[in-house]
Amino acid sequence: MxxxxxxxxxxxxxxxxxxxxxxxxxxxxxxxxxxxxxxxASDLATRIQQGYQSMASLAVKADPHNYPLEVRGRFDNRHNILLDNRMLDGIAGYHLLTPLHTDEGDWLLVNRGWLPRGRDRALLPEIPAIDGHVTVQGQSYVYSPRTFVLAEDDLTDPSWPLRLQKVEMDVLSPLLGVELAPFELRVAPGATLEQGEQLPRVWHDPVMxxxxxxxxxxxxxxxxxxxxxxxxxxxxxxxxxxxxxxxx
Incomplete structure (x- = not known):
């Protein structure tokens, strides 16, 4: 045994x-x-309940990220920025950022949504201009300083629209000749901004x-x-x- x-x-x-x-x-x-x-999720729900913030109210917050924000002003259509490597439904494209000069005298980047890149990377997409006085609603967004990029942006001889791998407000401010807010405004998905068909605005990837x-x-x-x-x-x-x- x-x-x-x-x-x-x-x-x-x-x-x-x-x-x-x-x-x-x-x-x-x-x-x-x-x-x-x-x-x-709890913090975001609390911030949303506070209602739309102004530029002045966000400027004094230690963390201005993810607050409802409403601004009025005029777009600078001459200095559009294309944030590269943004995917939507498996298609490569850009986030379109346009500087906005607010009625209060502030400058901030407005993320208007997604544009497809097209087959030829050398050809930049057409960018619809937004003229006149506008009211923009959305949420504030602060970029992480630890954004991973394949290569650093070469800004020695910038041309517009400017194609970038990452957004750094302290780097873009001298190029634009203005002082940008430390956050961008991501336009609300249901907002009407451009004439005709609106750009897709899917700000939150499906996360766990x-x-x-x-x-x-x-x-x-x-x-x-x-x-x-x-x-x-x-x-x-x-x-x-x-x-x-x-x-x-």
Whole structure:
């Protein structure tokens, strides 16, 4: 007859500990992201309830990101900016940013929406001009300083419309000869701005909510447990017990 005894492999133990640690780290990261998403959603809901802000009210906020904003002024159609590598439904394109001179004397970039790039990258899309005095509603947006780009923008000899990989207000302000607000205004998806067909305005990519992160965390915890259970199971080795036969 046979019996089993626990004889773990040190190499197997080390591999199990490494894999389990990676799974646990991923699980706790998912829980952290879930909490960040929950906090972000709560803050955004609170800010939306405050109603439309003015440029003056946002200027004194420590974090002017994601507030409803309404401004009035005139667009500078001579200095459009095309923010490159913006995808929509799998199609490459740009975000169209146009400077707006507000009635209060401020300057800010207005993100009007998405334009398709076309097959020939050398040909820039046609940009519809917006003339006259306008009222623009949307949400403020602050770009992350850690935006990843494949190559830095060459602005030694800029031409307009200006094609960029990332938006940096302190870099664009000298080019425009004005002081830009530290945030842009993303036009509300349902707003009417251009004449005729409106540009697509899909500002928030489909992202995982807190519930999805919690589900992924459970999966990572389960994987860590499965690795440990598998290691324990294979560490029990069979051995023959003493069962001598006596010759008659």
């Amino acid at each position: 046979t019996a089993r005894r626990f004889r773990p492999s040190w190499i197997g133990l080390l591999a199990t500990l490494v894999v389990a640690a990676v799974c646990l780290q991923a699980a706790f990261w998912q829980l952290s992201r879930a909490e960040e998403k929950r906090t972000l 909510g807190p519930e999805r992160h919690h589900a992924y965390a459970v999966q990572w915890f389960a994987m860590a447990a499965a690795v440990v259970i598998f290691f324990v199971a294979i560490s029990f080795r069979r051995r023959e017990t003493d069962n001598p036969h006596i010759d008659a």
